[in-house]
């Protein structure tokens with residue numbers, strides 16, 4: 142018997158099982174809270190029926206399901222192309238992103254503070270799991286590192302792209318002048334203007350963290366999960382950005398709108 146073996150199971154088997162478990166857990170975290178979760182359930186039922194057909198020797202059924210499965214795989218790749226690309230991009234991102242994330246957070250918060258001080262209206266959506274490509278497509282594509290002066294320049298009055306929202310992916314600004322979906326008027330946010338309602342609307346349809354600087358009040362707020370948070374000072378804004386955006390990748394966890402944000406995101410009417 143091998144020196145490393147523990148009875149029938151040796152250390153290599155244990156390592157194998159642990160790695161597979163870790164992989165399955167990562168896959169679970171990728172799909173939970175996304176539209177893919179129902180598809181995964183469907184695939185599991187499909188696979189269950191297929192295995193049962195094979196075990197029971199139902200040749201025609203298992204052959205049919207096997208062929209349908211191959212076609213289905215291609216269909217899934219097409220259907221989930223945006224999500225797959227986002228996952229691969231996340232996996233492929235190089236190390237050192239902690240440093241980049243810290244710098245992006247500080248620059249973004251500084252830009253928000255300066256815009257608020259000068260009462261310059263601004264709207265910025267930070268992408269998390271839900272791809273924001275369809276909204277980015279309504280504006281002008283950019284590819285610029287986040288910096289406070291750049292964001293301030295984008296929203297400066299009379300600047301060509303100051304109207305509409307900016308979209309951020311990680312530490313890069315990827316689009317400006319974008320049209321976000323307005324919150325459907327259910328009465329809750331009726332007294333707010335279109336900038337705030339566009340922020341709430343986008344946060345309703347995606348898991349994006351949407352930042353707003355009010356031109357009227359010079360306040361900074363976050364919309365998340367279809368709700369508008371309270372006015373934030375610079376410290377609170379940094380803390381929220383850290384918890385909601387710039388920490389999650391390294392922790393491997395995207396906070397859901399209900400979790401950490403709840404502390405400071407009481408609904409505002």
Ligand SMILES: Nc1ncnc2c1ncn2[C@@H]1O[C@H](COP(=O)(O)OP(=O)(O)OP(=O)(O)O)[C@@H](O)[C@H]1O
Nearest residue numbers: 262304305306320321334335336337339355356357
């Ligand atoms: N659907 C939209 N998508 C993105 N930006 C929008 C959208 N609708 C309006 N905006 C932006 O909001 C600006 C108008 O803001 P408005 O004054 O109506 O809103 P508000 O919520 O009262 O904000 P503020 O407190 O800054 O005045 C527009 O000039 C435009 O830049």
